[in-house]
Amino acid sequence: xxxxxxxxxxxxxxxxxxxxxxxxxxxxxxxxxxxxxxxxxxxxxxxxxxxxxxxxxxxxxxxxxxxxxxxxxxxxxxxxxxxxxxxxxxxxxxxxxxxxxxxxxxxxxxxxxxxxxxxxxxxxxxxxxxxxxxxxxxxxxxxxxxxxxxxxxxxxxxxxxxxxxxxxxxxxxxxxxxxxxxxxxxxxxxxxxxxxxxxxxxxxxxxxxx
Amino acid sequence: xxxxxxxxxxxxxxxxxxxxxxxxxxxxxxxxxxxxxxxxxxxxxxxxxxxxxxxxxxxxxxxxxxxxxxxxxxxxxxxxxxxxxxxxxxxxxxxxxxxxxxxxxxxxxxxxxxxxxxxxxxxxxxxxxxxxxxxxxxxxxxxxxxxxxxxxxxxxxxxxxxxxxxxxxxxxxxxxxxxxxxxxxxxxxxxxxxxxxxxxxxxxxxxxxxxxxxxxxxxxxxxxxxxxxxxxxxxxxxxxxxxxxxxxxxxxxxxxxxxxxxxxxxxxxxxxxxxxx
Numbered sequence: 001x002x003x004x005x006x007x008x009x010x011x012x013x014x015x016x017x018x019x020x021x022x023x024x025x026x027x028x029x030x031x032x033x034x035x036x037x038x039x040x041x042x043x044x045x046x047x048x049x050x051x052x053x054x055x056x057x058x059x060x061x062x063x064x065x066x067x068x069x070x071x072x073x074x075x076x077x078x079x080x081x082x083x084x085x086x087x088x089x090x091x092x093x094x095x096x097x098x099x100x101x102x103x104x105x106x107x108x109x110x111x112x113x114x115x116x117x118x119x120x121x122x123x124x125x126x127x128x129x130x131x132x133x134x135x136x137x138x139x140x141x142x143x144x145x146x147x148x149x150x151x152x153x154x155x156x157x158x159x160x161x162x163x164x165x166x167x168x169x170x171x172x173x174x175x176x177x178x179x180x181x182x183x184x185x186x187x188x189x190x191x192x193x194x195x196x197x198x199x200x201x202x203x204x205x206x207x208x209x210x
Numbered sequence: 211x212x213x214x215x216x217x218x219x220x221x222x223x224x225x226x227x228x229x230x231x232x233x234x235x236x237x238x239x240x241x242x243x244x245x246x247x248x249x250x251x252x253x254x255x256x257x258x259x260x261x262x263x264x265x266x267x268x269x270x271x272x273x274x275x276x277x278x279x280x281x282x283x284x285x286x287x288x289x290x291x292x293x294x295x296x297x298x299x300x301x302x303x304x305x306x307x308x309x310x311x312x313x314x315x316x317x318x319x320x321x322x323x324x325x326x327x328x329x330x331x332x333x334x335x336x337x338x339x340x341x342x343x344x345x346x347x348x349x350x351x352x353x354x355x356x357x358x359x360x361x362x363x364x365x366x367x368x369x370x371x372x373x374x375x376x377x378x379x380x381x382x383x384x385x386x387x388x389x390x391x392x393x394x395x396x397x398x399x400x401x402x403x404x405x406x407x408x409x410x411x412x413x414x415x416x417x418x419x420x421x422x423x424x425x426x427x428x429x430x431x432x433x434x435x436x437x438x439x440x441x442x443x444x445x446x447x448x449x450x451x452x453x454x455x456x457x458x459x460x461x462x463x464x465x466x467x468x469x470x471x472x473x474x475x476x477x478x479x480x481x482x483x484x485x486x487x
Binding site: 016018051118124125126154193194195196197200 | 214
């Protein structure tokens with residue numbers, strides 16, 4: 001049987017290999033996408049990302065990969081966004097300098113350092129409280145509820161539209177969005193590809209039926 | 211925040227090795243076998259350290275990192291002989307999430323600052339090896355071979371100002387000995403560290419780990435001997451150790467007792483109300 005094909009948008013940030021390896025582990029073939037190409041042949045598009053917001057937007061504009069992302073968003077292609085990849089979908093970020101994002105969702109990316117939190121930079125495992133509707137089509141997800149996933153970030157999404165918030169996590173006194181879902185788009189602030197067995201099960205779950 | 215249990219694999223010539231006080235290395239086997247086992251046992255993170263890289267002025271870990279990251283889906287930190295931006299890039303594209311720098315930071319602080327700017331602070335970790343002599347803690351480079359005349363607590367303050375994400379603090383006195391953690395070292399270090407601090411050196415029993423978590427505010431512990439010897443014995447029983455050589459060290463009364471499983475450790479910590487994954 002032919003394996004489904006995932007296109008990974010390559011922002012040339014730190015660790016693109018782990019998401020590639022994790023997708024291959026759960027049964028995908030993968031292609032790294034370095035420039036704007038037609039996305040028709042892909043069953044899943046992935047926007048991973050570690051690094052700075054402004055740098056990433058620069059790369060997307062320079063490489064015209066921004067057009068690939070627009071096409072993915074508008075053609076209702078199955079789209080998985082991770083960490084910075086999730087943040088980029090929002091209006092703007094104040095990381096280093098104020099930078100405009102893709103703006104597909106309403107809301108801004110804010111810094112933990114402006115809030116009363118436990119850690120200004122989260123490196124490590126934190127629990128995710130999924131919204132019940134996240135499990136509506138995937139009952140087998142129940143075992144993933146309230147488990148710890150691997151986070152690395154100092155900025156977070158302040159999501160205006162609570163209807164697309166499908167999961168949240170806590171940093172000190174702050175409850176922040178850690179899962180966003182709308183139609184064919186699923187986005188995680190944490191790294192499912194680095195979150196052990198539960199992370200792999202989650203990846204399997206959100207990419208099933210393709 | 212959930213406390214992290216981290217396995218450390220010291221590598222020499224592509225083999226997993228283990229010593230005492232960072233010396234007297236013994237070959238234990240293929241690192242990919244051990245890292246896979248630890249992933250299956252629910253480890254939170256894995257650290258690979260090329261223990262002779264700085265001494266021989268080279269780093270050979272990118273090939274191994276690439277191989278290991280094929281079936282390890284938790285964060286991987288790689289260290290040993292890293293002294294340039296190109297070194298870091300090479301390791302990250304081969305599957306590591308973070309790098310740890312010791313010698314390279316002591317000789318060139320500007321390099322660390324630049325690395326933080328390019329790769330982000332969470333990617334850059336500083337590893338500090340300290341030896342306590344006459345009640346003062348000095349730092350060392352080249353895996354505990356060369357003394358640098360800097361006080362460890364001064365150095366902790368200094369590296370934080372470089373913008374790095376995390377500190378690994380190894381007690382050379384306790385490393386590989388099973389004496390338990392140097393609690394007073396980690397108590398003092400955690401008070402001055404504003405960034406995550408990881409304790410390494412001396413774990414013999416799960417209770418030692420509980421001890422350091424309950425008395426010092428460390429974010430994680432790094433364990434080598436106890437996990438390695440536990441798995442090594444399991445492999446020996448199954449006659450799956452591919453290398454011949456003396457296994458007498460396992461009969462040594464002191465070494466023999468340094469042995470526990472990741473799962474058992476986590477169960478124990480949970481029973482003591484320490485939050486682990």
